Structures are given as C-alpha cells and as structure tokens.
Amino acid sequence: MTRRRSKLRDEIVTLAHGAGGKATRALVEGLFLEELGNPLLEPLADAALLDLNGARVAFTTDSYVVKPLFFPGGSIGELAVNGTVNDLAVSGARPLWLSAGFVIEEGFPVADLRRIAAAMSRAAAAAGVTIATGDTKVVERGNADGLYVNTAGIGVVHEGASLGPERVRPGDAVLLSGTLGDHGMAVMIARGELQLEADIRSDTAPVHELTAALLELGDAVRWMRDPTRGGLATALNELAGQADIAVALDESALPVRPEVAGACEILGIDPLYVANEGKLVAVVAAEAAPVALAALRAHPLGAEAAIVGSVREEPQGLVLLDTAFGGSRIVDMLVGDPLPRIC
Numbered sequence: 068m069t070r071r072r073s074k075l076r077d078e079i080v081t082l083a084h085g086a087g088g089k090a091t092r093a094l095v096e097g098l099f100l101e102e103l104g105n106p107l108l109e110p111l112a113d114a115a116l117l118d119l120n121g122a123r124v125a126f127t128t129d130s131y132v133v134k135p136l137f138f139p140g141g142s143i144g145e146l147a148v149n150g151t152v153n154d155l156a157v158s159g160a161r162p163l164w165l166s167a168g169f170v171i172e173e174g175f176p177v178a179d180l181r182r183i184a185a186a187m188s189r190a191a192a193a194a195g196v197t198i199a200t201g202d203t204k205v206v207e208r209g210n211a212d213g214l215y216v217n218t219a220g221i222g223v224v225h226e227g228a229s230l231g232p233e234r235v236r237p238g239d240a241v242l243l244s245g246t247l248g249d250h251g252m253a254v255m256i257a258r259g260e261l262q263l264e265a266d267i268r269s270d271t272a273p274v275h276e277l278t279a280a281l282l283e284l285g286d287a288v289r290w291m292r293d294p295t296r297g298g299l300a301t302a303l304n305e306l307a308g309q310a311d312i313a314v315a316l317d318e319s320a321l322p323v324r325p326e327v328a329g330a331c332e333i334l335g336i337d338p339l340y341v342a343n344e345g346k347l348v349a350v351v352a353a354e355a356a357p358v359a360l361a362a363l364r365a366h367p368l369g370a371e372a373a374i375v376g377s378v379r380e381e382p383q384g385l386v387l388l389d390t391a392f393g394g395s396r397i398v399d400m401l402v403g404d405p406l407p408r409i410c
Contacts, residue, residue, distance in 0.1 A: 083403030087296025123224035125160035140268030144186030160222030172211035194273035232309035240356035248341030272345030287355035316376035
C-alpha cells in the first residue's frame with residue numbers, strides 16, 4: 068500500500084491517457100490526485116465509500132464516449148447504466164440510484180436519442196435502479212462526435228461487506244465470471260475499419276446479482292473488480308501493485324470465445340487487455356473457491372465462470388501467466404490501450 072505514485076511527464080493529453088493503462092495512471096496520480104487528493108479519493112477505487120450517519124454508502128461516476136454509439140449487443144445507453152451499476156456492485160454495494168448527463172452534438176437525430184434513452188430505461192429496470200436526476204447540454208455541430216453520456220451512481224454497501232486490496236493474501240484464488248474480451252472486440256469490429264466479419268456481441272450486463280451471491284460467503288471474499296478499460300491484465304496489475312503481492316494466471320483456464328481469440332490473433336491483440344462490460348474478477352480465500360465458483364455458475368451471467376489463477380507472495384507487484392507450454396511470462400500493464408473509445 069506504499070507504492071510510489073506515478074509522475075506525469077507529458078505536456079499534452081493523448082488518447083493513451085484515457086485508455087486505462089500506465090498513461091492513465093500517470094494522469095490520474097500525477098495530476099488529478101495531486102490537485103484534488105483527499106482521503107476519500109486516495110484509494111482510487113471503483114467507488115468512494117462514504118459514512119452517512121452510520122450507513123455505508125458507495126458513490127461512483129463515469130463518462131461514456133464509445134464509438135460507434137450502437138454495436139452488436141448494446142449501445143451507449145446500456146453501457147452507461149451497466150457500467151455504473153457494476154462499479155457500485157464490485158465495491159460491495161447494492162446499486163439504487165443513478166444520474167444521467169447528456170452532451171449532445173447539434174444535428175444529432177432525435178430518433179437515435181430516444182432509442183438510447185429507451186435502452187437506458189430498460190437497463191435500469193433490469194438492474195433495479197432508478198435514474199433519479201440528470202442534465203442535458205447541446206454543443207455546436209462537430210464538437211461532440213454525436214453524443215457523450217455521464218452517469219453517477221449511489222448504492223448501499225451490503226452489511227458486513229469488507230473488500231479491498233489490503234485483504235488479499237498469498238494462496239487466495241482468482242475467479243473470473245465469464246469469457247474475456249467480448250465487448251472490446253464487438254465494438255472494434257462494429258466500427259467497420261478492420262474489414263473483419265465475426266459474430267461477436269458485447270457482454271454489457273449488470274453484475275450486481277453475481278456480486279451479491281459472492282458476498283454471501285462473508286470474509287472469504289477479499290476483492291472484486293469489473294475488468295473494463297485495459298481488461299483483466301490491467302485490473303490485476305493494479306491489484307498486485309496495491310497489495311504488494313503477485314498474481315499467477317493459468318493460461319489454459321482463461322475462458323475466451325473462439326471468435327474473439329481469432330479476431331485478437333489477426334489484430335495482434337492479447338485478449339487479457341481487451342475490455343469487458345459484463346464480467347467481474349474476484350479474489351477469494353482458497354478454501355472458499357469451489358463454493359464461490361458454484362455460486363457464479365448458478366447465475367446465467369456466470370455460467371462460464373472459472374478459477375483462473377492464484378495469489379502468490381513473490382514477485383511482488385507482478386502478474387504472471389503460466390503458459391500452456393509449461394513456461395511463464397510477465398503480463399505487464401500497457402502504456403495505453405490498442406482499442407480506444409470502447410466505453
């Protein structure tokens with residue numbers, strides 16, 4: 068927990084700073100945390116945990132700039148709701164209320180805006196949350212690439228839930244709730260720039276019921292995260308650095324759809340770094356791993372869940388991949404993301 072903060076040495080902001088990798092960490096820690104830092108922001112978690120007269124509340128916010136706005140399996144509407152719900156859920160909270168802010172470019176079709184709002188309504192109903200407040204701004208033609216959406220969310224932390232990198236211990240098991248890379252590859256192919264054809268759909272979905280099932284295991288659940296920007300590799304690198312532990316992944320256990328694996332191979336992209344929008348990664352005590360796996364698989368969204376690795380004491384701060392050939396390699400955090408604007 069004493070890791071040195073990243074320094075921001077760049078003079079201009081690039082796309083890499085929004086990709087969730089090392090450049091993003093440098094921007095957040097080297098600028099925003101320096102200027103805005105306080106005890107609530109310092110952990111840089113998916114949500115801030117607040118104490119309101121004895122009640123524990125989770126509070127989060129996120130912005131969505133995905134391109135294109137509509138893609139196989141969803142749209143920016145579902146993405147905005149599910150992404151915020153999931154940030155609350157993996158923080159140990161039951162999502163309750165959302166806000167929705169829209170920055171709309173002049174000339175944007177009203178029919179598309181209605182379609183997106185309807186998608187948000189359906190997603191909110193499915194997740195059991197209420198969109199309680201919002202805001203709308205319109206900017207000049209050419210200044211917003213159609214539409215940007217910001218959402219914030221509030222939830223009540225489940226009684227007894229205690230999650231964080233400081234609770235992770237060597238020997239713990241790493242679980243993944245389903246296949247890797249579905250969302251990122253669906254969005255990339257939907258852009259039509261790669262001349263690839265594949266039946267890949269985004270996995271955007273709310274994971275609050277999966278997290279609630281895991282939290283039934285009590286103290287055996289150490290940490291949870293939704294592996295969005297930067298994928299599973301980035302989420303686990305952040306954990307390894309914060310907890311001063313090592314994470315070892317089993318390559319043969321990682322669930323990846325054949326069509327996603329094929330598209331990634333053609334593009335030279337490792338599925339470990341591709342974003343998911345309806346999955347969670349969890350660290351649980353080794354003795355609880357079989358029960359946790361069964362709890363995930365009992366839900367339709369966790370049917371392909373797997374135990375994908377374990378926590379080790381050394382080498383601290385690193386993520387390792389034990390390959391199918393019997394070797395091992397370091398899975399480092401990328402500077403940027405090969406797939407910009409996927410959320």
